[in-house]
Amino acid sequence: MEKQKTIKAPVSLSGIGLHTGNVVRVSLKPAEENTGIKFIRLDLPQRPVIKADLSNIITDPSVVRCTALGQNGVVIYTVEHLMSVLGGLGIDNLTIELDNNELPALDGSGLGFLEAIEKVGLQEQNAIRKYFQIVEPIGVQNQEACIYVSPSDEFKIFYTLDYNHQLLSSQFLSITLNPQIYGREIAPSRTFCLEDEAKELQKRGLGKGADYTNTLVVGEKGVIKNEVRFKDEFVRHKVLDFIGDIYLLGVPLKAQIFAVKSGHRLNFELLKKIHKQKTDYENRDFVPSYDWGGKKEYNIQDIMRILPHRYPFLMVDRVIEIEKGKKAVGIKNVTINDNFFQGHFPTKAIMPGVLMIEAMAQAAGVVVLTNEEHRGKVAFFMSADNVKFRKVVIPGDQLLMEVEVVSNKSKTAKIHAQAKVGEDIVAEADMLFSFTEASYLS
Numbered sequence: 045m046e047k048q049k050t051i052k053a054p055v056s057l058s059g060i061g062l063h064t065g066n067v068v069r070v071s072l073k074p075a076e077e078n079t080g081i082k083f084i085r086l087d088l089p090q091r092p093v094i095k096a097d098l099s100n101i102i103t104d105p106s107v108v109r110c111t112a113l114g115q116n117g118v119v120i121y122t123v124e125h126l127m128s129v130l131g132g133l134g135i136d137n138l139t140i141e142l143d144n145n146e147l148p149a150l151d152g153s154g155l156g157f158l159e160a161i162e163k164v165g166l167q168e169q170n171a172i173r174k175y176f177q178i179v180e181p182i183g184v185q186n187q188e189a190c191i192y193v194s195p196s197d198e199f200k201i202f203y204t205l206d207y208n209h210q211l212l213s214s215q216f217l218s219i220t221l222n223p224q225i226y227g228r229e230i231a232p233s234r235t236f237c238l239e240d241e242a243k244e245l246q247k248r249g250l251g252k253g254a255d256y257t258n259t260l261v262v263g264e265k266g267v268i269k270n271e272v273r274f275k276d277e278f279v280r281h282k283v284l285d286f287i288g289d290i291y292l293l294g295v296p297l298k299a300q301i302f303a304v305k306s307g308h309r310l311n312f313e314l315l316k317k318i319h320k321q322k323t324d325y326e327n328r329d330f331v332p333s334y335d336w337g338g339k340k341e342y343n344i345q346d347i348m349r350i351l352p353h354r355y356p357f358l359m360v361d362r363v364i365e366i367e368k369g370k371k372a373v374g375i376k377n378v379t380i381n382d383n384f385f386q387g388h389f390p391t392k393a394i395m396p397g398v399l400m401i402e403a404m405a406q407a408a409g410v411v412v413l414t415n416e417e418h419r420g421k422v423a424f425f426m427s428a429d430n431v432k433f434r435k436v437v438i439p440g441d442q443l444l445m446e447v448e449v450v451s452n453k454s455k456t457a458k459i460h461a462q463a464k465v466g467e468d469i470v471a472e473a474d475m476l477f478s479f480t481e482a483s484y485l486s
Contacts, residue, residue, distance in 0.1 A: 046173040048136040050074040053164040057156060059148025062122050062235070062259070063110060065252030068144035072161065075137035077171035080294060081130060083113065083120050087143045092118045096127060097294045098319050101312055109237075109250065111289055111308050121146035124308070125235075128288030129154040131296065132226030133161065136173060152234035152258035154284055158227055176322045178299040180355055184313045189305040191314045196300035201286065204304045205279040209238065211262055215279035221287065230287070232273050233280035236260035239268065286311055293318060325354070340365055342410065350413050351406060352422060356383045359403035360410065360445070369415030369449065374407030376443040385439065395437040400471040401428060404461035407445040412457045412477055415449075421479040423457070431473040441465045455479060 051074050058069040075082065081096035094100055094115050102112040102119060111124040126147055130138060132154070150156035183192040198220050205215040219225055235258070237245070242261050245251040251259075256269040260277065274280055282303075289311035290297055297318070306314075339346070342363040351358065359376050366372040378395055385393045405425045412423050437443060443463050450458040456478050463471040 046134075048077045048169040048171045048173045049134055049166045050077075050137040050169060051135065051161055051164050052167045055160045055164045057148060057150070057160050059150050059156075060253040061144065061146030062149035062152070062253045063250045064121060064144075064146045066144045066146055068142055068146060068148050070140060070142040070147060072157075073139040073141065074167060075139045077137055077169040079137050081127070081135075081138050081291075082140065083123070084139065084141045085118055085120065085143075085145070086141050088118060092116065094118060094120060096123065096292055098292055098315055101292060101315075103309075103312060109245065109308075111285075111292075119145055122149070123147055124285050124288035125150075125154045126157050126288070127291045128284045129157040129161065129226075129231060131287045131291030132221065132230060133158070133166065133223050134173075134296065135161070135166065136296075137169070146253075149235075149253055149258045152260070153281070154231040154233075158231045162227075173296070175296050175298050176293065176318070178297070178318070179321060179325055182314065182317045182321065184310055184317065186310055186313075189307065189310050191301065191303040191306045191310055193302075193314065193318070194300045196298055199297055199299060199301075201283055201301045201303065203279055203283050203286065203301075203306075205282055206305055207238075209262065211266060212238075212278055215276045217276060217279045217283055219283065226287075230280055230284050233277045233284050234258070234260050234273070235281055236262060236278050239263040282306070290315060290318075293322070342366065347410060350410050353406060357402075358406070359399065360406045363407070363410055366411065366414070369411065369417075369452070371446075371448040372407060372411045374403075374410065374445040374447070376403045376445065378437055378439055378441045378443055380439040382439075393439050395441075395443075397433045397471065400433070400437060400443065400463050401431065401473055403443060404445045404447060404463050404471070404473065405475055405477075408447040408459040408461055408475055408477065411447055411449060412452070412459070412479075415452060415457075417452070417454065418479055421481060423477045423479055426456075426476045426478050428476075429474045431471075433471050435465065435468055435470040437463075437465060437470055443470070450474070 054071055054073045056071040061068055083094045085092050094113050100113045100115050102114045110122040112119055112121045113123055178193055178195045181194045200220045202218045206213055239261055260270055261268045289308060344361060347360055360374045361377050362375045364373050364375060384396060384399060388396050409423045412418060445463050447459055447461040450460050459475045461473055461475060462469055
């Protein structure tokens, strides 16, 4: 139950914007819990506020080599380095005031922001920190660049950088993000570009504040008028940018990231897909609806209104007969595409017995949660007695699960369940469930 964080006291920095060349002063100030990260332009009338989230990312093709936020014509350029530091340190709530349109480049890394925040320290708040944990795999690709995301209990990044240059080819970094690793391994890495790119960007009116002290300019023979802090500093900075872009989701992420040659544009495409998944799952109603209009059969959409389970762990495809709160018959179609067959006896596919029990338990969950007494609850599988596995189940079988309520109380329910393939009983068990409020899952 990690708590939200802000900073203990205000802190200020100043410098020159990397692309605009504008002199800017920025102040970081503590913010109330559940308010998120907000930017305020002090130099404009009404002091407009721009929240750091996906909806305010500017995707105009003219904005290149940085992440910009904007609203109603008000723009703030190059927010990714500061956002990365906030994500790396786990800062949830912060007010950022600035008197120009771009954050200062400092030394081209996140180190200046990190050191300023460390001087004042972090303040733990009362509210619980909310995460979004990836539920289903997501992928985006643009030619050779790609990012793939899979579920994880942590935030892990595997990044491969591969430019057509001897200093920028085949750099790889793997990290599991936490504040200590971020501060030591990621924050000091600086932005970079090829010498030819630098000349082209300046021709286009960009990089006005860039110089050899805040940008690693890579020529044919190496870094010009500077030295790298890490042998693989370039891939580390790509990871820094990625962390900053993804933190615009608005909440910290738990996921496993595999990225190859990605940049801001592809990061934004991924962010859109993550946000859609987050919205889809948050909008699903885990509180059972009891107005079934006398239905005796539930399809997968009905089941998903009752159970909180989702792919790849939703084990009931259909309920073909139900007496609400008393008994039901559910179906699980066993196919070779079920993910558990990849690791469970892959040379001779057999459905794990514990997953037969889980499938019966989910069918039982449908029954007990359609009891009016348990409106607004979720059911937790507490125990199983008299468990017997009688026959193997293989791909192509249809598991028929017959479940019946033996006893029902306000806090617990007992179920007898059988699973059949055809007329043969393949598994059976007596199960105990307890109930808690569905808000537990929010």
